[in-house]
Amino acid sequence: MAAPSPTDHKNRKLLGRLSLPESRFIADALRAETVGGVLLLVAAIAALLWANIPAISDSYASVRSFHIGPASLGLDLSLQHWAADGLLAVFFFVAGIELKRELVAGDLRDPRAAALPVIAALCGMAAPALVYALVNVAGDGSMDGWAVPTATDIAFALAVLAVIGTSLPSALRAFLLTLAVVDDLFAILIIAVFFTSEIDFLALGGALVGLALFWFLLRRGVRGWYIYVPLALAVWGLMYNSGVHATIAGVAMGLMLRCTRREGERTSPGEHIEHLVRPVSAGLAVPLFALFSAGVSLSDEAIAQVFTRPETLGVVLGLVVGKAVGIFGGTWLAARFTKAELNEDLAWPDVLAVATLAGIGFTVSLLIGELAFAGDATLADEVKAAVLFGSLIAAVIACVLLKLRDRRYRALTEAEERDEDRDGIPDIYEEGNPEYHLRMAKIYEDRAAEHRRRAQKAAAAALQSAAGSTTEADRPA
Incomplete structure (x- = not known):
């Protein structure tokens, strides 16, 4: 995947057209995320069925609580913990590379371009947390789960788009992806700051030494998976x-990987490693985490608890209402105070639809739910159910809003992809290129000549047919 080169933002409109390299990068990245999202959706459905079919539900609890690993190293963990603490480390490794690339080669490199998604993402995390807090203050609930509704799951959101068959214009796709990257950054900070209690400084020091060695080897240009994989496992x-x-x-x-290209390089080391690891993350790590975390009881009593208990209701309203209001409001405020004009091809309802779609919080929300209520397994499962219901409601509302504009989106997408001169570059990016217009003129001239030839041939055939009819008429009976 080619890294995007920053667009000229001096006259860039809010959610305006992307540069060609950036557009291609976004398309490639989201295509991979969509495949992973579909697998994630399948894993979540499988977990729910496994946990709620009476004949096999006991086996689900037994499997995910099965312990394996070297106890002498403090790693005798259940399969559920291996998925949450081990496999998700792969997911966050890819997230770290994505963040690094955005900071050095993407839109986040330019402070003016970064302002919109950063403000929108911050408001999109603050508003759900505020909604959760208000609900739990009013209902005398626990404040421990305030961070649960703050996360967006880009893969799940794209899977929903794939299922309903909706195509988003590149500007909206880029906005959604950048929102998710910034969202992941702050989710990482939340996990690091608020869900770390007792620290073993000796082990932490060893991890920091391992990270320093990792960084040193990268800067020295040392290569070989047999060096980095064992070191990564030790860290x-x-x-x-x-x-x-x-x-x-x-x-x-x-974050330590280099994501800029040097002379003679087709891809940077970060891009190359991301290309290798992303299938493992999207196709194995995240779906397995969903399989062992999303299996919650959906009995009538459990569903009733989701909409009556303050902790779970706060999560649902945070995802459905908080995310939409926060991202939409943050985007509007950014546009209002920077005097940016919304792209004339789009409208504010499009921003609201994407903001609602960002209310699909799954992977990171489930992880934070487990961490926030680690001491109360029943409440943790109820919060997970709330994440599922909140994400489902947000997805349904987003689907309705997006479908209302689907015809417009398809027209914009077709215009972005049209390549009549077949040079590999969409025509919309060549409007200022004189050579493109000369090629198109030659194409149209050739087409006109072909139509004239066909017209002459058709006229000759018609005359011949008419002459034959006259001869038949003059022949004596």
């Missing part, structure tokens, strides 16, 4: 035993 194990959530190790190593 992860030390980070886990330190009391800091082990996924932080994945993020840190992702």
